Every structure is written in structure tokens, then in C-alpha cells.
Amino acid sequence: MAEQILIRFSDDQFEWLTASSKGQPRSGVGRGGGEELATACKGKQVVLLVPGADVLLTQVTIPTRNAAGITRALPYAVEEQLAEDIEHLHFVRGAQDAEGSMPVAIIRRQSLDQYLDTLMQLGIRPASAYAAPLLLPWQEGAWTILIEDKKALLRYSREQGLELEPESLPPVVSRLLKEHTGNERPKLRVWYSGDSAPDLAALEMTGCKVDISPVPETAMAMMAATLTAETALDLLQGKYGQQDAASLMTFKAWRTAIVLLVLAGLVQLGDTGYRYWQLVQEDKQLAQDIETLYRDAFPDAGKMRRGSVRQQADQKLAELRQQYGRGSDTFLALLYVSGEELHKEKELQLEGLNYKSGTLNLRLRGSDLSQFEVFKQKLLQGREREIKVEVLSAVSRREGVDGRIMIQERKQP
Secondary structure, three states: OOOEEEEEEEOOEEEEEEEOOOOOEOOOOEEEOHHHHHHHHOOOEEEEEEOHHHEEEEEEEOOOOOHHHHHHHHHHHOHHHOOOOHHHEEEEEOOOOOOOEEEEEEEEHHHHHHHHHHHHOOOOOOOEEEEHHHHOOOEOOEEEEEEEOOEEEEEEEOOEEEEEOHHHHHHHHHHHHHOOOOOOOOEEEEEEOOOOOOOOHHHHOOOOOEEEEEOOOOHHHHHHHHOOOOOOOOOOOHHHHOOOHHHHOOOHHHHHHHHHHHHHHHHHHOOOHHHHHHHHHHHHHHHHHHHHHHHHHOOOOOOOOOOOHHHHHHHHHHHHHHHHHOOOOHHHHHHHHHHHHHHHOOOOEEEEEEEEOOEEEEEEEEOOOHHHHHHHHHHHOOOOOOEEEEEEEEEEEOOEEEEEEEEEEOOOO
């Protein structure tokens, strides 16, 4: 098998490491510009390491094994964890277990496109791409932490991890321990790059045993040794797994100018990029909160224009007055059907609802996954020819089971 080369973006340059197909390093870590990287990648299988700050790694339960149904329901199952429109995101799922639970990786399409487009200009086409936290060593009963270059990577399950600032490790680990389902607290295996060991006194106060060691060779060598053919959640799936190799050829005459321009931008944004990203997320979350309040009042609203909520609300009120004055309406019909059953329902609690394009979505909370299927059958009883009902998702959380049920009016022939 061909050698593989792991590459990552690092401030004002690229970093790479060549390894055998079994993950054994064949060289030290290379650092340089685009021309040097392109030369190093020739004849090798390219693996792109994506910063953990760009990828949300989570777990979700979907009560179906139909591939098309999972693909359709997945964005809605994780929608509450997201701060932006699902249309702008790329979803990758892992294997589903017996209970319907599966790991999920989510990244902005724009972010992944930027990485791939930059490499495309160099004539480089990655064969795979992984969130960096998932390439830390893993063993049952232990969480792995890598502290490197004023950032930390944490892998706290086989398919879950994140990137954060080192000073945030104690509170984040404490929060994750509250959700830990094991009988014993995990051991924390901490690796660090640099000449001096970090102060982990606050991390030890979490009650976990902490083992700390310097990275034996380099962080990238440790990740290369972890990478196998079974590594889960390759980001290059779906649209990104079917790219035409011909479309990834570079315009050689412009290659140098493009690479210099990209790297110059990375120099300017390197130190403040992550903090800026955090501020952007907070701004998007505030915008999402405003939109949530607006959509609670107007479930069938279209795109909301920031700064004009009052005008849009007035416009929607006028539309609703006119619409309801004309008589029958699909929204009211579906709302009546669901409300009739919810009034009698003792197991499930309505958390919210929205209506769009003839579809009513109910957000419900219960204590057991089976309650959602039972409620679906109650909705359908005697109405099979009138409505279509589907359980889109059911996610187990500490406070209960959150689920979504879709109701549509069947078109009469």
C-alpha cells in the first residue's frame, strides 16, 4: 500500500508527516509553504486533520434503520445543538448500535470547502479527513488529552471529542463527568508538547486519576499511529466523497500567487481566529434565540431579516388574519388532530411545534423511546387515509427523551 501523509493547517504554514500504511512515521514533521507540501504529497495517500474547533462530535438516537429515513431525520435530531441553519452544515454519521444510537460529526460546509479548495489549488486531493480529537489514542476507561500550542484536544469516548483552551479543561471535564455512564471515573491520560509540563492541579480536583507524559515523538506521529482503516467519521462522505479528480487539478500558472495569498491571510488571522470564531458563535446564538421567539409566534414564517422583527411580525399577523378569514387551513387541521390526542396524552409533554410547507413538527419530551411510537399510532388510529405521521428522532438525555414527530395531510386522489 502507498505511504500516507497527514497534513494540517498551522497558522502561517502547513505541517505534515509521512507514515507507513500501519502508521509508523517515515520522517519527522515537515513545515513549510504550499510548494513544499505539494512535493511531499506526491505519490502518497493524503489524510487531512481538521481542527476540533471546526467539528461538532456528538451522539444521537434515531428509531429507524432505514438509510434514507436516517439521512432525512439526522439534521432534525441534532438541530437543538446547532446555532445555524442545517442547510449550511455537512453531516457524517457512524455505525448505528442495537438501540439506534450513532455517532455524528458536523462541520460547516464553508469551512470544509475552504480547506479542500486551498489544497485543490496545490493539486492535492485528500483521500480522507478526520476531526483531530478522534485521532488521539483511545482505550476503555480512560480519556485522552493532548495539550499543544496553547490549545487542548480531548477525546472522551471512542467517537466523541473536542478542542478547547487548556484553562477550560477542568470545568469541561467536570461537566462531562456528570453525563458519564460508567461505574468508575475515567483515568485522564494527558500528553503535552513543549519543554515543561502544564499545571494540572485543577484537573486533579475533578476526582479523576491523572497520568501526565510528554509526547514521545510528535503529536502528529501519535495521531498517525492511531489512524486505521476502521477510524470512524471520515468527513469526506456524501458530496465530498464523490468529487471528480479532474475538478481538483490546479492552475499551475497561478499556484504560487494563490498559495501566498492564502498563507498571508492565515498569518493575519492565526492568533485571533479561534477567539473570533467563538464571538461569531455567540452572535449567531443570540440571533437564533430571537428567531426562536419569532417562530414560536409564527410557525410558518420564512427567512427572518435581522433588525426588522417588528415589521415582519406585523406582516405575518396581517397574512394570518386574511388566511383564517377564508376558512379551511392545513395548519389548523393538523393542529386540531394533534391537539386532540395531546390533550389525552399522559406520557409525553409538548415542548414546541413548528409548521412549514404543509408539515407540522411536534417537539415532545418523554421518559422512554417507545412512548413516541405509541403516540404515533394514536395519531394514526382511524386517520390513516387522512394524515401521514413519522417519528423523525428520539434522543435520550439525562432529563428524559426528546423527540420530534412529523405530521402531514395526505393528498386526496
